[in-house]
Amino acid sequence: AQKVTQAQTEISVVEKEDVTLDCVYETRDTTYYLFWYKQPPSGELVFLIRRNSFDEQNEISGRYSWNFQKSTSSFNFTITASQVVDSAVYFCALRTTSGTYKYIFGTGTRLKVLA
Amino acid sequence: DTGVSQDPRHKITKRGQNVTFRCDPISEHNRLYWYRQTLGQGPEFLTYFQNEAQLEKSRLLSDRFSAERPKGSFSTLEIQRTEQGDSAMYLCASSSLVGIANYGYTFGSGTRLTVV
Numbered sequence: 755a756q757k758v759t760q761a762q763t764e765i766s767v768v769e770k771e772d773v774t775l776d777c778v779y780e781t782r783d784t785t786y787y788l789f790w791y792k793q794p795p796s797g798e799l800v801f802l803i804r805r806n807s808f809d810e811q812n813e814i815s816g817r818y819s820w821n822f823q824k825s826t827s828s829f830n831f832t833i834t835a836s837q838v839v840d841s842a843v844y845f846c847a848l849r850t851t852s853g854t855y856k857y858i859f860g861t862g863t864r865l866k867v868l869a
Numbered sequence: 870d871t872g873v874s875q876d877p878r879h880k881i882t883k884r885g886q887n888v889t890f891r892c893d894p895i896s897e898h899n900r901l902y903w904y905r906q907t908l909g910q911g912p913e914f915l916t917y918f919q920n921e922a923q924l925e926k927s928r929l930l931s932d933r934f935s936a937e938r939p940k941g942s943f944s945t946l947e948i949q950r951t952e953q954g955d956s957a958m959y960l961c962a963s964s965s966l967v968g969i970a971n972y973g974y975t976f977g978s979g980t981r982l983t984v985v
Contacts, residue, residue, distance in 0.1 A: 758911075801974075856917060860911050861911050862909075
């Protein structure tokens with residue numbers, strides 16, 4: 755079975771602090787994709803990053819960075835110098851590489867960045 | 870490209886009533902998805918269309934739910950005899966065949982259904 759676990763339900767930080775959101779996944783597929791999405795209060799899911807199972811390179815995009823470790827089935831997301839605008843619910847998701855391409859989402863982590 | 874549009878944004882209905890939601894995908898996208906998101910949970914897959922063909926339905930989609938995508942353009946999701954457990958955000962997403970491999974879906978803002 756495929757499963758995504760985001761154990762942190764809610765995190766509160768003070769602006770400018772760094773914060774890491776954890777994601778652990780389970781799959782028997784050898785090829786798969788992992789995603790992070792941001793869901794602001796408006797409800798729309800905003801794509802942040804996609805990582806395929808062959809590429810374990812970490813990635814940095816501005817204040818965002820992602821750490822993919824296949825050995826521990828983890829795909830963690832770090833926001834450096836957090837800002838109030840980062841407040842949202844963040845979802846990690848696993849997706850197949852063929853067929854329906856449907857997502858398996860985690861339960862999300864609500865991030866509150868306090869001014 | 871105006872994104873994925875969903876209508877209405879909010880719907881309050883009485884238990885037992887029928888409701889219909891509409892999704893307008895990005896025009897060149899041939900893949901269309903419906904997901905349901907309940908409070909405190911991540912979105913869960915409901916159904917998938919490739920053009921006008923409904924190719925997969927989740928077991929979550931009971932016989933009270935029906936989805937259509939006539940002519941492979943917009944899609945509708947109908948819930949008959951609504952129950953309080955149907956209260957959720959219903960998200961639509963679309964993608965092209967090339968785009969889905971590289972970028973994933975584009976999601977709409979969702980329709981929030983409240984059954985009272």
